[in-house]
Amino acid sequence: xxxxxxxxxxxIRDTFSLLVLNITFRTTADDLFPLFDxxxxxxxxxxxxxxxxxxSRGFAFVRYKYAEEAQKAVDxxxxxxxxxxxxxVQFAKYGPNAERIRSxxxxxxxxxxxxxxxxxxxxPRYRDGYRxxxxxxxxxxxxxxxxxxxxxxxxxxxxxRDYHPRSxxxxxxxxxxxxxxxxxxxxxxxxxxxxxxxxxxPSPHRAYPRDGSPNGRNDNKHSPNxxxxxxxxPSPHRAHPRDGSPNGRNDNKxxxxxxxxxPCNEPVDS
DNA sequence: GTTGAGCGTT
Numbered sequence: 001x002x003x004x005x006x007x008x009x010x011x012i013r014d015t016f017s018l019l020v021l022n023i024t025f026r027t028t029a030d031d032l033f034p035l036f037d038x039x040x041x042x043x044x045x046x047x048x049x050x051x052x053x054x055x056s057r058g059f060a061f062v063r064y065k066y067a068e069e070a071q072k073a074v075d076x077x078x079x080x081x082x083x084x085x086x087x088x089v090q091f092a093k094y095g096p097n098a099e100r101i102r103s104x105x106x107x108x109x110x111x112x113x114x115x116x117x118x119x120x121x122x123x124p125r126y127r128d129g130y131r132x133x134x135x136x137x138x139x140x141x142x143x144x145x146x147x148x149x150x151x152x153x154x155x156x157x158x159x160x161r162d163y164h165p166r167s168x169x170x171x172x173x174x175x176x177x178x179x180x181x182x183x184x185x186x187x188x189x190x191x192x193x194x195x196x197x198x199x200x201x202p203s204p205h206r207a208y209p210r211d212g213s214p215n216g217r218n219d220n221k222h223s224p225n226x227x228x229x230x231x232x233x234p235s236p237h238r239a240h241p242r243d244g245s246p247n248g249r250n251d252n253k254x255x256x257x258x259x260x261x262x263p264c265n266e267p268v269d270s
Numbered sequence: 271g272t273t274g275a276g277c278g279t280t
Binding site: 021048092094 | 272273274275276277278279
């Protein structure tokens with residue numbers, strides 16, 4: 001009975017597919033089959049897997065023979081804890097048999113199902129349970145489900161997806177990663193508060209966006225003129241001083257009193 | 271050892 005999805009769809013003439021979400025990544029069709037089969041005649045159970053890794057994507061499709069049983073399974077298995085995870089069962093929206101489904105409702109024998117379907121809510125519990133919206137949002141962005149697939153599928157080379165010739169021109173300190181309009185406020189508050197700690201780094205090993213420098217903006221603040229080793233703006237003409245001194249000693253003799261440390265001494269060079 | 275809010279294959 002582990003040939004689900006192996007030989008492809010058996011017959012989708014009068015079958016109804018249910019989408020099972022939030023299942024564990026280790027859950028297999030064999031595990032779901034008995035569970036769903038208890039509530040009705042399961043024709044096929046299919047769990048889409050990733051082509052690259054071959055791992056399950058976290059959701060499965062259970063094909064029922066009758067809509068009533070399918071709806072029943074949805075009502076009974078939706079919110080059930082499987083393998084330690086709460087699964088969510090609902091009618092598949094897209095798919096080969098999506099024609100029979102209208103707005104998540106079944107066209108056939110909808111008289112009985114209608115009442116039952118409305119009885120249950122899709123997912124209102126997560127809102128009440130978790131108040132941390134930031135956390136949720138963060139998790140979403142991190143999801144590798146479709147973001148990566150999309151790129152792969154579209155065939156994007158990822159060359160100029162983040163390339164902004166105008167924006168990054170003179171501001172390598174851009175942190176658009178968190179840029180959402182509130183960054184400014186948070187940043188200012190943080191400074192005012194005098195807290196060097198950055199509470200917005202969920203993952204220590206992944207906190208740095210893509211500057212490539214572990215120090216991030218701190219380094220930049222410490223020595224703005226220090227290292228122009230930005231991968232974005234190579235500035236080849238600046239990297240090689242015409243003096244021919246890699247040490248920059250000459251620079252040290254002249255540069256410091258250029259504009260920064262010259263309040264009212266001399267007009268410097270104009 | 272692994273993440274997560276998402277719609278499918280011979």
